[in-house]
Amino acid sequence: MDKKKAVYRTALLLFGILAPMPIISLFSITMYVWCIMLLGMIALIELVNQGGVKFDKQCDRAFAAVIATWMISYLICTVRMPIKWRSGIGKSFVQLCFLVIVYIFFSQRKKVQELIYYVKGVYISSIIQMVWGYAQILFDAIGQDLNTIVFRDTFHMVEHATQYQFGRLKVSGLCWNAGNFAPLITFGYIYTKNIYLKVAFFLLGFLSGSRTLILGLFVSAAIELAITVVTGELKTAITKKKTKKEKAFLAVAITAIAVAFVTNMDTILRKVMEVVDLLDIMNRVKTEGSASTHLYYLTSIPAITMKNDLLSNLFGYGPGCSGYAQSELMNFYADSDKWSIECDYVNQLWSYGYVGFVVYYCWYLKNIVKTIKLDKKYVVLFTAFLFEGLLYNITFNWVLFLIISVFLLEKSKVNIFKLDNTMLSWR
Secondary structure, three states, X not given: OOHXXXXXXXXXXXXXXXXXXXXXXXXXXXXXXXXXXXXXXXXXXXXXXXXXXXOOOOOOHHHHHHXXXXXXXXXXXXXXXXXXXXXXXXXXXXXXXXXXXXXXXXXXXXXXXXXXXXXXXXXXXXXXXXXXXXXXXXXHHOOOOHHHHHHHHHOOOOOOOOEEEOOEEEOXXXXXXXXXXXXXXXXXXXXXXXXXXXXXXXXXXXXXXXXXXXXXXXXXHHHHHHHHHHHOHHHHHHHOOOXXXXXXXXXXXXXXXXXXXXHOHHHHHHHHHHXXXXXXXXXXXXXXXXXXXXXXXXXXXXXXXXXXXXXXXXXXXXXOOOHHHHHHHOOOOOOOOOOOOOOHHHHHHHHHHHHHHHHHHHHHHXXXXXXXXXXXXXXXXXXXXXXXXXHOOOOOHHHHHHHHHHHHHHHOOOOHHHOOOOOOOOO
């Protein structure tokens, strides 16, 4: 393998590992921003050296339309929005430009397979943060806050390093917000072929205190089970002869679980009741401010649409400005600083308008259909992401790049769930 490929692969692998870790920053700039700028500069230099890029029939015109609507919304935000809401728009636009450069470079037929390393990096990050999540739980059990100790008090990277709700820890991994943890742990659970890691991911979701993550994992597990039943894989797994090592592990695991359950029955039952209470959405909407607010974001769409002017309805208020409609038109969080609505669909709608919303989800759903033809596991992945997006705003920058990478890889018929060692060779 030549040196250029080694550079691409190393950069993409590190990008995948570090991008989902926003709590780690350098000069108050997150690793995603550093990595996309570095990768973008590498791609730009290569594009100049090779004399530009020739677009082939595989060029995704739907994504070009998405970029176009985003550009229009950036322009609208710059021209129309008050100073408070324009804050950070320049930096955000620079990031978008680098994203487009990286997309153009790696969409080339000879370069697209390198994106495998970003996917692998995200998977590695999910394992690292899963371990960190368990460490957070252990520290919390002894009355200590791991993220605050490390990232606020020691490295001074953030002011608020941990999320709590109703006085209880919400496991967030290497982020200050549990929302970032949901798509990452869900991806790790779906992607891994290791049954022990699968159990570890699922158990962490159960202990996390995050409704989005718990329900996302339940949806993932339910669809996986349905697929295995339909395809006959479940019967094959059950009837398959176990090795002595597998039998021994199974016996030890069952014994350990039984002992743990008997000796910690009160703690386990209390945790089960906490999760049941957390998932009691119907009553939570009536009694819990967060749940009722999330429902309000959806139910207020018709009223905001009627109050909006035509341009805002068509192209929104700009990236990161979805909260403007609530603050200015509905007097909701009226005195807050710039904020985004915590629901993928509503955030997309008021950031980029009805035109941007339709164009984005047409691109998204069209490509999902294509990936499903490669592997039924994509049904699990994207159903989980779309479902979690209803409960929270989970399409963070690193998630968007993961989605883009999966779609580009599909065009070369590369299935991320069936990567062999030759495809991941560094030689």
